[in-house]
Amino acid sequence: MPPSEHNFWLTTTEMPQPAPSPLPETVDVAIIGAGFTGLSAARTLAQRGATVAVLEAETIGWGASSRNGGMVLTGLKLGVNKLISLYGRERTQRMYAASLASIDCVEQIVREENISCDFSRSGHLEVACKQKHFDDYARQVEVIAREFNHRLRIVPRGELQSEIGSSIYYGGMVDEISAGLNPARYVAGLSKAAANAGAQIFEGTKVQKIERESRQSSPGWRVITSGGALWARNLFVGTSGYTGAATPALRKKIIPIGSYIITTEVLPEALARQLSPRNRMIYDSKNYLYYYRLTPDNRLLFGGRAAFFPEAADSIRRSAEILRRGMIDVYPQLREVKVEYVWGGTLDFAFDIMPHAGQMDGIYYAVGYAGHGVAMATWQGQKMAELIAGEKPGNPFVGIPFPGAPLGLYNGKPWFLPFAGAWYKFLDWVS
Numbered sequence: 001m002p003p004s005e006h007n008f009w010l011t012t013t014e015m016p017q018p019a020p021s022p023l024p025e026t027v028d029v030a031i032i033g034a035g036f037t038g039l040s041a042a043r044t045l046a047q048r049g050a051t052v053a054v055l056e057a058e059t060i061g062w063g064a065s066s067r068n069g070g071m072v073l074t075g076l077k078l079g080v081n082k083l084i085s086l087y088g089r090e091r092t093q094r095m096y097a098a099s100l101a102s103i104d105c106v107e108q109i110v111r112e113e114n115i116s117c118d119f120s121r122s123g124h125l126e127v128a129c130k131q132k133h134f135d136d137y138a139r140q141v142e143v144i145a146r147e148f149n150h151r152l153r154i155v156p157r158g159e160l161q162s163e164i165g166s167s168i169y170y171g172g173m174v175d176e177i178s179a180g181l182n183p184a185r186y187v188a189g190l191s192k193a194a195a196n197a198g199a200q201i202f203e204g205t206k207v208q209k210i211e212r213e214s215r216q217s218s219p220g221w222r223v224i225t226s227g228g229a230l231w232a233r234n235l236f237v238g239t240s241g242y243t244g245a246a247t248p249a250l251r252k253k254i255i256p257i258g259s260y261i262i263t264t265e266v267l268p269e270a271l272a273r274q275l276s277p278r279n280r281m282i283y284d285s286k287n288y289l290y291y292y293r294l295t296p297d298n299r300l301l302f303g304g305r306a307a308f309f310p311e312a313a314d315s316i317r318r319s320a321e322i323l324r325r326g327m328i329d330v331y332p333q334l335r336e337v338k339v340e341y342v343w344g345g346t347l348d349f350a351f352d353i354m355p356h357a358g359q360m361d362g363i364y365y366a367v368g369y370a371g372h373g374v375a376m377a378t379w380q381g382q383k384m385a386e387l388i389a390g391e392k393p394g395n396p397f398v399g400i401p402f403p404g405a406p407l408g409l410y411n412g413k414p415w416f417l418p419f420a421g422a423w424y425k426f427l428d429w430v431s
């Protein structure tokens, strides 16, 4: 039987459904997008007494926030040496500290709001697909210990069986600080926390147009949505890979890239422990990478960029078979195991593969998580909310250059993705 084209995580929880109500006439802050970024910001702002409307085109957590692998990861997508060369030692240290703080931020919210989402500090394991990738781990461990006082552990090939039941890798690198959670339960809990703090969440409310408009000599925004218009003193955009025509300047800076996931049937306990003895969040060292983990009920969740384009019915169907083959390459012992679910979602990449936050044409935003958004989106939402509330949070991602496409050759429609996909496959072959 083919797998169900459905997000497994959504079978584990009921998403909150706020009762439909008319939009308020005015708010202190309108937030576009009810994912980790928007809801975390809404919670923080409402806790500070602001009136907040979260405007969501679909439903709570509909975007990447309910569809991801639930890996709460340390670090940024770019390597530390590259970061230091781009931003200098001091800012890179603050960025790295922020990426560690972002995991604490998720843990603290889960604890404070009593969110039942299987949060667990199980650590992550990166596995080397080539000997030279493994050799590079030693260099990274040394730089990260020296520059950021953060300890990672190298696992040589001969000891890898204690971490993973696969023999195809050249070694690994463990970071014990990373965590895992159930993202659908987490985003559901975050939305309840935002609502309990006083934020209003409007589903099925697509922002169509934004216009500058002052009221009683206060600058602000008229926000026109599919459910009517409202006026907001401040506007914050957390639309990630789903950024669209309502914010055209931001859309041009974001490349939406598809990522796909399969999950197997529930595995016997002994087999699950053999695949991942320490229940790590695992990903490999390729550009076109695989990421995988056990779910809390012992399925193997296996994801990757099986197609580069954002999700659509045919790319989801094709991805199921591509990912199943990838999973069996890693774990031949799963050859006879049934794949029960397949789904896809859209990641947001900036052209420099960095997270970005700040103000563009007066509108606040936080985007660019490049597949590392569970912790970082939560943290950025909180920090940007503090900034909007007039506080001075340290946020090393505000103010860094936010490049657009080379020669401006991009209008928000990623025509170059098939070439980018082929390019990454080529890089994996040669590097």
Ligand SMILES: Cc1cc2nc3c(=O)[nH]c(=O)nc-3n(C[C@H](O)[C@H](O)[C@H](O)COP(=O)(O)OP(=O)(O)OC[C@H]3O[C@@H](n4cnc5c(N)ncnc54)[C@H](O)[C@@H]3O)c2cc1C
Binding pocket: 032, 033, 034, 035, 036, 037, 038, 055, 056, 057, 058, 059, 061, 062, 063, 064, 065, 066, 067, 068, 069, 070, 071, 072, 073, 205, 206, 207, 208, 238, 239, 240, 241, 242, 243, 244, 246, 259, 260, 261, 303, 344, 345, 346, 347, 348, 369, 370, 371, 372, 373, 374, 375, 377
């Ligand atoms: C398959 C997959 C696996 C991933 N795995 C991981 C992982 O294991 N670990 C990790 O750290 N990260 C992972 N990520 C990335 C992570 O999920 C995202 O970075 C994060 O969820 C982004 O949250 P967000 O709130 O910014 O955006 P989203 O959750 O994408 O929410 C954006 C929302 O904006 C809404 N929207 C867009 N335009 C409008 C509009 N005009 N009006 C109203 N609403 C609008 C959309 O409907 C959407 O609900 C993964 C992503 C995918 C797709």
